[in-house]
Amino acid sequence: MVVSFTPESLRRFHEGLWDRAIAACEKHGLPLFVFCSGHLDIAHSIAMRYPGLRLVVDHLGMKQPPAEEVESPAWRRIPELLDLAQFPNVAVKMCGVPSLSSEPYPHEDTWGHVRHIVDAFGASRIMWASDISRFRGRLGWRPGPSQERSQVVRDRPTYAASLSLFRDTALLTEDEKRWVLGDTARRVLIW
DSSP states (O other), rough: EEEEOOOHHHHHTTTTTTTHHHHHHHHTOOEEEEOOTHHHHHHHHHHHHOTTTTTTEGGGGGTTTTTTTTOOOTTTTHHHHHHGSSSTEEEEOOOOGGGGGGSSSSOOOHHHHHHHHHHHHGGGGEEEEHHHHHHHTTTTTTGGGGTTTSSOOTTTOOOHHHHHHHHHHHSHHHHHHIIIIIIHHHHHHOO
């Protein structure tokens, strides 16, 4: 199950209207992916109340283009994300890293943050995703007047560059790469 938080769904969450669905995910062993960018307190609340739930924080829990403007600084919510590492049932979907960079590939300004996340959660709770459909416009997004508030992702990475960012780095061990690039997803999704 995937939950994305809009102002209306945030209101519903705080009123408890998602509780039955979240409890059902926990009861039946279904992982819950939460797209809670800018609202990591939601993930914290869910993790605390449902300790048996496999909870995945999508997009690092951070605002990313083109749907949202990057906050300033881009990684300002990393303390909130790292705080979630205390909950053993929480994993992080590591997608959109290039969109949080102010540098071209290989986005070296992101690696200190990525390393903190891997160190806090452990590689077995981090799963990579390319997010290529968002970057390359396959979801129908094209920069134009109606998306003026959206920010174009620097260099609009290709799938290969998005994968290479994690596969070809010396900043992750081979074991960490194995977890991040596939084993975590297999464990969380019971594949």
